Amino acid sequence: MSQPSPSLSFNLSEDQQILTQEIRRFAEERIRPGVAERDKAHAFPSEVLAEMGELGLLGMLVDEDYDGAGMDSLTYCLAIEEVAAVCAATAVTMSVTNSVCCWPIDRFGSEPLKREVLPALASGQEIGGFGLTEPGAGSDPGAMRTTAVQDGDQWVLNGEKAWITNAGVGKYFVVLAVTDASAGSKGISAFVVPSDAEGFVVGTAEEKMGLRSSRTAPLYFTNVRVPGHYLLAEEGAGFRIAMATLDHSRLGIAAQAVGIHRRALELAVDYARERQQFGVPIAKHQAIQFKIATMANELEAARLLTYYAALQDDGKQAGRLASQAKLYASEAANRACWESLQVHGGNGFCEDYEIARLYRDVRVTTIYEGTSEMQRMVIARHLLRG
Numbered sequence: 116m117s118q119p120s121p122s123l124s125f126n127l128s129e130d131q132q133i134l135t136q137e138i139r140r141f142a143e144e145r146i147r148p149g150v151a152e153r154d155k156a157h158a159f160p161s162e163v164l165a166e167m168g169e170l171g172l173l174g175m176l177v178d179e180d181y182d183g184a185g186m187d188s189l190t191y192c193l194a195i196e197e198v199a200a201v202c203a204a205t206a207v208t209m210s211v212t213n214s215v216c217c218w219p220i221d222r223f224g225s226e227p228l229k230r231e232v233l234p235a236l237a238s239g240q241e242i243g244g245f246g247l248t249e250p251g252a253g254s255d256p257g258a259m260r261t262t263a264v265q266d267g268d269q270w271v272l273n274g275e276k277a278w279i280t281n282a283g284v285g286k287y288f289v290v291l292a293v294t295d296a297s298a299g300s301k302g303i304s305a306f307v308v309p310s311d312a313e314g315f316v317v318g319t320a321e322e323k324m325g326l327r328s329s330r331t332a333p334l335y336f337t338n339v340r341v342p343g344h345y346l347l348a349e350e351g352a353g354f355r356i357a358m359a360t361l362d363h364s365r366l367g368i369a370a371q372a373v374g375i376h377r378r379a380l381e382l383a384v385d386y387a388r389e390r391q392q393f394g395v396p397i398a399k400h401q402a403i404q405f406k407i408a409t410m411a412n413e414l415e416a417a418r419l420l421t422y423y424a425a426l427q428d429d430g431k432q433a434g435r436l437a438s439q440a441k442l443y444a445s446e447a448a449n450r451a452c453w454e455s456l457q458v459h460g461g462n463g464f465c466e467d468y469e470i471a472r473l474y475r476d477v478r479v480t481t482i483y484e485g486t487s488e489m490q491r492m493v494i495a496r497h498l499l500r501g
C-alpha cells in the first residue's frame with residue numbers, strides 16, 4: 116500500500132526566517148572575531164558559548180517546562196548551519212549539548228533528573244556530552260566494556276570512553292554501560308554522569324587536525340556512583356536510546372556540513388572573482404565556473420535532504436532519512452572544501468586563508484556520529500528488511 120506523501124513547503128516560517136537572520140548576525144559579530152586565533156591556540160570558546168546559552172541555542176530541543184526553547188528539528192538545523200558557516204568547532208559543541216545530551220535526557224529521563232539537569236544545560240550554565248565510543252568499540256558500540264552495577268539505590272560505573280566531545284568542559288554526560296553482559300545489546304543501559312562525581316577523570320585532550328577549538332578527550336570511570344534516577348528509561352534500554360539519539364542527532368551533523376559547504380562556496384566565489392591569471396579573473400575560466408556550479412548544486416541538494424529529514428524526524432523513516440542526509444551532506448561538504456581549496460591555488464594551502472581551516476574541519480563529518488560506511492549500512496538495512 117502506498118504511503119501518503121508528506122506535504123512539502125519550500126518556505127520557512129516567519130519565525131524561522133527571523134531566527135536565522137538573528138543567528139547569522141550573532142555568528143558574524145560574536146563568533147567570527149577570533150575564530151582563526153582560537154583554532155590556532157586550540158582554545159575553547161567559553162565566552163561565546165555562554166552567550167549562546169543565554170540566547171537559548173544550547174537547549175533548542177528541550178521542552179519549555181525545563182527552560183528549553185522547545186523548537187523543532189528544522190529550526191535546530193537552521194541554527195547549526197549558521198553557526199557552522201562561521202565556526203564548525205563551535206557548531207559541534209552546540210550540537211553535542213543539544214542533540215546527544217539534552218535530547219535523550221528530555222526524551223528518556225526521569226522527572227527529577229530532568230528538573231535537576233536540563234535547566235542548567237538549556238541555559239548554557241553547563242555543557243553536556245555523550246559517551247558511547249570506547250577504544251575497542253567505535254563503529255561497533257555493542258562491543259563496549261564499561262560496566263554499571265547496581266548497589267542499593269545507586270549505580271557504580273567502571274570503564275573508559277574515547278573521543279568524547281566536551282570532555283573537560285562539560286558537566287553532564289550521557290554514558291552507555293553494560294549492565295548485563297549476557298543480554299547483548301539488551302544488556303546496555305544509559306546513565307547521566309556528572310563530571311564532578313568522585314572517580315570521574317578526564318584524559319589528555321586529543322590533538323586534532325580540525326575542530327581544534329572544540330574539546331575531545333577520553334573519560335575514565337573508577338567506581339563512579341550515580342543515583343538511581345540518573346538511569347535513562349529502564350535498565351537494558353541503553354542501546355535503543357543510543358541508536359534513537361544518533362538517528363536524531365545526525366541531522367545536526369548534516370546541518371553542520373551544510374554550513375561548512377556554504378562557506379566553502381562563498382570563499383571560492385570571492386576568490387575566483389578577485390584572483391587574476393592569464394589577464395582575467397580566474398572566474399572567467401570555465402574549469403573554475405564548473406567547480407562553482409557543482410559546489411552550488413550539491414549544496415542545495417544537501418540542504419534540501421537535511422530539511423526533508425528534519426521535517427520527518429518522528430516518522431517511520433526518520434532514521435534512514437537522517438542517515439541519508441548525514442551521508443550526503445558530509446561527503447558533499449568534503450568535496451566542496453576540496454574544490455574550494457583548489458580554486459584558491461597555493462594560497463588555499465596556507466593558514467592565512469580561511470579555506471584551510473574549513474578543509475581540516477570538514478574531514479571529520481564523514482566519521483563521527485557514524486562513519487559514511489555505517490550510514491550506508493543503516494540505509495541499506497532499512498531498505499532491505501522484509
Ligand SMILES: Cc1cc2nc3c(=O)[nH]c(=O)nc-3n(C[C@H](O)[C@H](O)[C@H](O)COP(=O)(O)OP(=O)(O)OC[C@H]3O[C@@H](n4cnc5c(N)ncnc54)[C@H](O)[C@@H]3O)c2cc1C
Binds near residue numbers: 252253255280
Ligand atoms: C572529533 C571527534 C569527536 C567525537 N565525539 C564523540 C563523542 O562525543 N562521543 C562518542 O561517543 N564518540 C565520539 N567520537 C567517536 C566517533 O563516533 C567514532 O570515531 C566513529 O564512530 C568511528 O569509530 P572508530 O573511530 O573507532 O572507527 P572504526 O570503527 O575503527 O572504523 C575504522 C574504519 O573501518 C570502517 N568499518 C568499521 N566496521 C565496518 C563494517 N562493518 N563494514 C565496513 N566498514 C567498517 C569504518 O567505517 C572506518 O572507515 C568522536 C570522534 C571524533 C574524531
